[in-house]
Amino acid sequence: xxxxxxxxxxxxxxxxxxxxxxxxxxxxxxxxxxxxxxxxxxxxxxxxxxxxxxxxxxxxxxxxxxxxxxxxxxxxxxxxxxxxxxxxxxxxxxxxxxxxxxxxxxxxxxxxxxxx
Amino acid sequence: xxxxxxxxxxxxxxxxxxxxxxxxxxxxxxxxxxxxxxxxxxxxxxxxxxxxxxxxxxxxxxxxxxxxxxxxxxxxxxxxxxxxxxxxxxxxxxxxxxxxxxxxxxxxxxxxxx
Numbered sequence: 001x002x003x004x005x006x007x008x009x010x011x012x013x014x015x016x017x018x019x020x021x022x023x024x025x026x027x028x029x030x031x032x033x034x035x036x037x038x039x040x041x042x043x044x045x046x047x048x049x050x051x052x053x054x055x056x057x058x059x060x061x062x063x064x065x066x067x068x069x070x071x072x073x074x075x076x077x078x079x080x081x082x083x084x085x086x087x088x089x090x091x092x093x094x095x096x097x098x099x100x101x102x103x104x105x106x107x108x109x110x111x112x113x114x115x116x
Numbered sequence: 117x118x119x120x121x122x123x124x125x126x127x128x129x130x131x132x133x134x135x136x137x138x139x140x141x142x143x144x145x146x147x148x149x150x151x152x153x154x155x156x157x158x159x160x161x162x163x164x165x166x167x168x169x170x171x172x173x174x175x176x177x178x179x180x181x182x183x184x185x186x187x188x189x190x191x192x193x194x195x196x197x198x199x200x201x202x203x204x205x206x207x208x209x210x211x212x213x214x215x216x217x218x219x220x221x222x223x224x225x226x227x228x229x230x
Contacts, residue, residue: 032217043120043206043221044159051217089159093217101171102149102164102210104219109158 002027006107023090024072030092080114120222134195139207147212148190153204
């Protein structure tokens, strides 16, 4: 089955700096890669996603890049703010169907701390 | 549009008891997936329901079961609770058809087994 590795496990930056979180996956059939932000006491919130036919996607201060050949994808947050502090999870999934319906395989998470 | 709701938010049970958790998906979403989140194992997929049918199941023992109703609301049940079942149980709602993948999570139910 799919295995997703996420690094680093913790990341500390100063306000205004950039933050980068990287994930690798094992299943070449995976073609959907979402990123979630989880704040204390809340469920994961979908912040951005990318599909395998796209190499990069941006949404304001957040961007995601995908390298299908190397099987890795990354989250980039620019101009970080204290409210960006949270746990970030990457995930991967093949096309829905068969044993893939509804199943996201998650990385272990990155605790991001943005210091004012 | 209202988000995914889960009830109850917190639950304390004793070993050997059973528990039922409830999830109401986003209006119009027909797929509900359940995940277990623990500090040691992270987020792990339990099962997915669509139109009252289980379409997929993760690697959890048979003590974990679920169902979905005609209004897409879903419940999961854990029987004969063990200490290791203490976790945050999350449900995620999705359209569930075609190539639309996005899953939206509820706030979770925090289950503590003593």
